[in-house]
Amino acid sequence: MSGKLVITKNSNRVITALMNNDNLIDLDYQDIDESQIIGNIYIGKVKNILKNINAAFVDIGREENAYLSLTENSGFIFLNSKNNDKINIGDEILVQVTKESTKTKGPVLTTHFSVTGRYMVLTYGKTYIGISNKIIDTKKKSTLKRLMKPYQSKEYGFIIRTNAQFVGEEDIIQEINDLIERYENIKKIAMYRSCYQIIEKSPSPFIASLRNYYNNELDRITVDDKEIYADIKGFLEQYNLNNIELQYYEDSNLSLFDLNSLGTKIEQAMKEKVWLKSGAYLVINPTEALVVIDVNTGKYSGKKNFEETVYKINMEAAKEIAKQIRLRNLSGIIIIDFIDMKKPEYRESLLQELNSYITDDPVKTTLIGMTPLNLVELTRKKIKKPIYEQFGKKCFTCNGRGYVWDTGE
Incomplete structure (x- = not known):
């Protein structure tokens, strides 16, 4: 896929939109008045340790304390004087934010920054x-792993990202x-x-x-802010991304936001x-515990038999569901209720199509499989807030429930 990246200042937000043939593929934003914390590395102070859940709550200088699983984390880098490697209340440790705070929970931390x-x-x-x-x-995998081996240490390792396959060894070593x-x-x-x-x-x-x-996702970037333009230009030069065209947009009569109809597209993505x-x-319902996606025949009337009709709808729905999950940034447990199909080969074909x-x-998105009730289960890593x-x-x-009390009047 070759697409364009639109980066525009709108009100107090910087909106980043990945588009392909005028279709919105991915979306992100930065609130100018609110600092972003995902990926930040802090010196935190341990405020509380709950042994029953094997977790610590760490103060990183924000309103709410952050959550640190002691089951998943070890090898603490202590910044206060210690006689042992056991974590205690009052310890100062190096931590990184992996997840933003939600409506009910504080940020999530890791010591494996x-x-x-x-x-x-x-890592x-x-x-x-x-x-x-x-x-x-497989040949590329072996070459990359062999290249990385001399740099592996007792303190850290490496994860080779997808883009590594598109560049030479000199760029990787650098x-x-x-x-x-x-x-x-x-x-x-x-x-x-401190x-x-x-x-x-x-x-x-x-x-x-x-x-x-990915390298093959972009061929053009359009920006309407001079500071952002300079930052992007520096990034492209740093990684020698000469194949990506960078444009500066300026028009007092038509904003970049409106030129690409981003308001309409964002509104559609929230329906x-x-x-x-x-x-x-499709009907997409995010809840506190999971996301439910229902597939309905609607106005479709196929000329073939019913099983063929259902199969065709489900295959079309699979492509759109994958698109909507990424666009809306849905995460956690996702349950999809496709229209029931009797033929096992159709069900298997549908799962392969969705997985592709x-x-x-x-x-990271993982297809778990299909339950005995023909519900498809997915999980998607929680990183950013949903759209x-x-x-x-x-x-x-209605406090976000979508319904209000009908008094009967």
């Missing part, structure tokens, strides 16, 4: 060499050395900083988005119902 580049991720505390499962070429230097600086700087300070700040969301997109070209439709689409998602939390607000009347 990562230093991210475009081709590689250095402290995880000393293996991992590789993106989106790199299919980034490896840059990541190691950043890692050493993080440890060195932390020793002389509690709650940010040791390394994550890049702006538009730079992070650009870093995470419960999504119509398919065939006349069938979700593998294109930059955020309705980024761009919407709850109805004050």
Whole structure:
């Protein structure tokens, strides 16, 4: 897929939109008045330890304490004097934010912080060499792993990102050395900083988005802010991305936001119902516990027998569902209620089709399978807030339930 990236300042937000043939594929935003914390590395202070859930709550200088699982984290980098490696209340430790706070929970932390580049991720505390499962070429995988082996250490390992397959060894080695230097600086700087300070700040969301997109996803970037334009230009030059055209847009009569009809597209992406070209439709319902997606025949009337009609609708729905999950940034447990099909080969074909689409998602998405009730289960890693939390607000009347009390009057 070749597409364009639109980065525009709208009101107090910077909106980053990935588009392909005028279709909105991916969306992100940065609230100018609100600091972004995902990826930030802090010196945090342990405020409480709950042994029953084996977790600690850590103060990183924000209103709510952040959650740190002690089951999943070890190898703490202590910044206060210690006689042992056991974590205690009052300890100052190096942590990184992995998830934003939600309506009911504070941010989530890890002590296994990562230093991210475009081709590689250095992972402290995880000393293996991992590789993106989106790199299919076995020969390329072996070459990349062999290249990485000399840089593996007892303190850290690396994850080879998808974009590594598109560049030469010199570019990869250069980034490896840059990541190691950043890692050493993080440890060195932390020793002389006070509690709650940010040791390394994550890049702006538009730079992070650009870093995470695959090389074949972009051929043009259009920006309407001079500072952002300069940042993007510097990034493209740093990684020699000469194949991507950078444009500066300026028009007092028509904003870049309106030129690309982003308001309409965002509004559509927040609606419960999504119509398919065939006349069938999806109903997408995010809840506190999970996301439910229902497939309905709607206005579709196929000329073939009913089983063939249902199969065709489900196959069309699978493609649109994968698109909507990424666009709306739905995450956690996702349950899809496709229209029931009797033929096992149709069900298997549907799962293969859906899996082929979700593998294109930059955020890790896993197809679990189909339950005895013919419900399809997916999981998608929680990173950013869903689109309705980024761009919407709850109805004050019904508190976001979608219904109000009918008094019968």
